[in-house]
Amino acid sequence: MIFSSSIFLLVFLPFVLIIYYTLYSQRLAQNIFLFLVSLLFYAWGEPWFVLIMLLSILVNYAIGLNIDLHRNNQVISKILLTITVLYNLSIIFLYKYLAFTITNINTLFSLTLPVPDIVLPIGISFFTFQAISYVIDVYRGQGEVQKNPLNVGLYIALFPQLIAGPIVRYETIANQINHRKENIADFSEGCVRFIIGLSKKVLLSNNFAIVADKAFSLPNDQLSTAFAWLGAISYSFQILFDFSGYSDMAIGLGKMFGFHFDENFNYPYISASISEFWRRWHISLGSWFRDYVYFPLGGSRVDSKWKLIRNLFIVWVLTGVWHGANWTFIAWGFLYFLLITIEKLTRFERTSGLRIVRHIYTLFFVCLGWVLFRSIDLSQACTYLGSMFGIGGRYTDSLARFYFLDNLIFIIFAVICSMPLLPYMKKRFHYHDLKISYILTPIFYIVLFFVSLTYIIKGAYNPFIYFNF
Structure with missing residues (x-):
């Protein structure tokens, strides 16, 4: 279920x-x-x-x-x-x-x-x-x-x-x-959190899944560079809203029964380093490996860089293996081991420079990593990555334009929902001080719930990624 x-x-x-x-x-x-x-x-x-x-x-x-x-x-x-x-x-x-x-x-x-x-x-x-x-x-x-x-x-x-x-x-x-201790406030917050997670999953993740599945199912000679990038970006949004949506629903359900679970996602796509990304993505898994594997090994407080590299290697290979029995997951974990090791050895997060440049670097490698994660095997991952960089295919085609324009509204909402804009606006403009918010807010969430429910009842595409893990 x-x-x-x-x-x-x-x-x-x-x-x-x-x-x-x-x-x-x-x-x-x-x-x-x-x-x-x-x-x-x-x-x-x-x-x-x-x-x-x-x-x-x-x-x-x-x-x-x-x-x-x-x-x-x-x-x-x-x-x-x-x-x-x-x-x-x-x-x-x-x-x-x-x-x-x-x-x-x-x-x-x-x-x-x-x-x-x-x-x-x-x-x-x-x-x-x-x-x-x-x-x-x-x-x-x-x-x-x-x-x-x-x-x-x-x-x-x-x-x-x-x-x-x-x-x-x-x-x-x-x-x-x-x-x-169960109370009305927690129950109400739980309902809202559940509806937010449900809408992420049903309205955003499921629609991006259609684009990603299409791109990753095409033979290499039919996959243009533009559509390869669109497929990779779509999968990046699909897995974010799939998993963070499920976590939102889980946290919301917990509150309905009086339980308080820790947060699992904190807008990971605004990160300006790979290390920051993993402090914001799947926080519960990262903290589990940190406290039960990384720290017992000595963490970063070791007497040599080689021990630090060893500790990082063990954690990230285990992270890749945890996700599945496939060399693609091991390669995915090894990619993050390399990137985070370089960042720690060079103290990348302490370097000065434009945050936007570091942000682009982070999203670039995260997107490439999701290609490894999504691919059936290493062969498909290599050919797909080759298509992304223009090897052996066209640069664009009508399929890429069609899927881009057909999903443009979802892309816009996905970008907005990937950033903490709504929390900022609520804090900046004191939205809850307005009396009209007590009327509009419940109506908004009720409408959001019934729109999501409509998609479910009519049998819209509804895969779920993390059931496999």
Whole structure:
């Protein structure tokens, strides 16, 4: 089940909200209900995958208890921590990387080992990383151990962030599991945030997906330079509004139930360096690797540049691998490793100069990176990048002009929504001080919701990128 579906919007969410608030002031009953409907939400497409998540919950719950029990014995605690990390990563490896690994072994050594056809459980990387976060935070004393397995299950399986994040750190939500406070203000803000995310996904991302899919599906000899750039830019907007839209919906849904999740996007396309881009893009993943991998390795406070390069290499290869079992993702992660390493060694962000020049440099390489990310394999990525730079094709054609003009209004709105213009205008002109805003604002969001709902009901193109991760 996805948020941008009629079954979720018209049946699942209203039902869950009504029952949840019928149980108001009965926290245990609310938590049990949320856990059960979260399992139903996850099981909607592939019921058997729920068993994998339940097993993950029970194993991490048990290890968390034992780490807390042996807190004064560092040797046992570290052994238990190692076991839980290996267990969780082995689940990801089995379902996500085993077939990829065997395929490459066969190619490298000319073998014919059988390649298993394994279906990837939706969102496995997200809920597994949250499970790891629970045990590590208990080990570090940054969150109280849960004696009730229901609470661990609710943290890992809570449906707003289950499928595609944001990756909620246990220390962020530990106290909220039993002590959150629902109120009208949060519920209203949650509704608004959900509608904003829904409209990003349905009205912007889905329309850019049509252009991107067309460009990346064309043979190289039919792809002009102009259309290659239009396709790459369209995919850049598609993935931004797809993922940030889902994060907005998740954060909004969390607020409806009294949970407060951290922000996951902060206008990444206004960045003036690659390092800044990754402080603004998928913040929860970046902070997860920073706090659980980069800092334990020593971070940037190491005694040699080679150790710094090693730490960056490990983090960015892991970031690429996390996104999928394909050499394109590894190349994508390696590209960011090179760029961020150069920026850190040259102290790029401290250099003087026009921000607009650094901004163009950032967007240029981010766009090239998305070509790697979107391509089926490295061969397609190379030929597509070649088309972008005029190798082996025409510079423009009627197809590029048609798709550009047909989507011009979406491009304009995408550029506007990629910049913090609305927050600036609200702050600059004190929009909320105007009495008319109390009338116009609700009308605007109601209209936005029904326009998005209309697109969904009529069966508009509705892919979702991050289900694959």
